Amino acid sequence: MNTKLTKQNPPNQVALVRKLRGLNRKKASNLLGHKTAAAIGYWETGFKLPNLKNALKLQIMLSVRIDQLFSNLVQEATDELIREGFQSEEVSSKPDHPSSR
Numbered sequence: 001m002n003t004k005l006t007k008q009n010p011p012n013q014v015a016l017v018r019k020l021r022g023l024n025r026k027k028a029s030n031l032l033g034h035k036t037a038a039a040i041g042y043w044e045t046g047f048k049l050p051n052l053k054n055a056l057k058l059q060i061m062l063s064v065r066i067d068q069l070f071s072n073l074v075q076e077a078t079d080e081l082i083r084e085g086f087q088s089e090e091v092s093s094k095p096d097h098p099s100s101r
Helices: 014-020 025-031 038-045 052-062 071-083
Strands: none
Touching: 014 038, 014 052, 025 038, 025 052, 038 052
16 A cells, blocks of 8 residues: 555544544553653654554553554555455454454
8 A cells, every 4th residue: 555644544543543542652651651752753654553563552551452543554455465365254353352262
């Protein structure tokens, strides 16, 4: 996916949702356990991605699912899988949970 990223087409929805929740970068970063706002700035601009734990913290803090925060990345991953021959019916719609085995 070689889409040019602009304010109209951001790499993710983190900045938008953070602002809607009334959080500035510094406050959000502090809640996530970071000393500076640099990391969240990198995530918002698409320069870097959060690790899984930080992505989960974003989901909890912003009350928005990860796949909604990073919908462009979900679309990119989906497109890559399709190019490799993936067909959605190969996977059940509800993954098994380890505790249900």
